[in-house]
Amino acid sequence: GEDVEQSLFLSVREGDSSVINCTYTDSSSTYLYWYKQEPGAGLQLLTYIFSNMDMKQDQRLTVLLNKKDKHLSLRIADTQTGDSAIYFCAESMEAAGNKLTFGGGTRVLVKP
C-alpha cells in the first residue's frame, strides 16, 4: 500500500540550511514532489523529481532521492523567514491514475 511519512517539525535559524526528510513505501512511484503550504493558502508546487533521477537542483532548493532506501529529502539553502511554512512530500504513480499521495507535512519554523 501507499504510505508517505515525514517528521512533524523542524526549527532552523535564518541563513542556515534546512533539510526536510520523507520516506515512502511504494517502489513504483513515478514522480516525487515537494509542496509548500503557507498559513491560510493553497499548496504551491516547489519542485519534483522523476523516480529515475538521484538529484535535482533549483536555485536554493536541492532534492535528493535514494530510491533503494525510498528516501526523499529537500534541502533549502540560506533559509529565510519567508520559508516558514508546512512542506509536504508527495508521490504519484501512473498505474494509480496519477493521484498524489501526501505525507503528513513538516512544519518548518525559521527563527531570525
Added chain:
Amino acid sequence: DTAVSQTPKYLVTQMGNDKSIKCEQNLGHDTMYWYKQDSKKFLKIMFSYNNKELIINETVPNRFSPKSPDKAHLNLHINSLELGDSAVYFCASSQDLRFTEAFFGQGTRLTVV
C-alpha cells in the same frame, strides 16, 4: 489571473444542509482533482476527472458528488452535511493524466456546525 480558483473561500453551514463548492481552472488542463485536508493537515485525494470523465473515486461517501460541466470546471456538491465533513477542500488541476504537476487552488474551509 488566478490559475485555479475556488469559491467560496469560507463556508459555514449547519448539519443536514446541502452545499456546493465551485472550482475553475484557466490553464487549459485536461485533469482536475478534489483533495480534502483534515484538521491534522493530512491531505487525501477524493476525486479526479479527466476531460469530464471520472477517473478516481476514493472511498468517499456518496453524499459527495463531483460534477464537471466542462473540462475547466469541477464542482463538488455535498448532501446532508455532517460535522466530520469540516475540513479544507482543495481543488487542483494538471495538464493531463500523464503529467502530474498539479496546481492547487487556495482551498475552501468548510465548517459544519
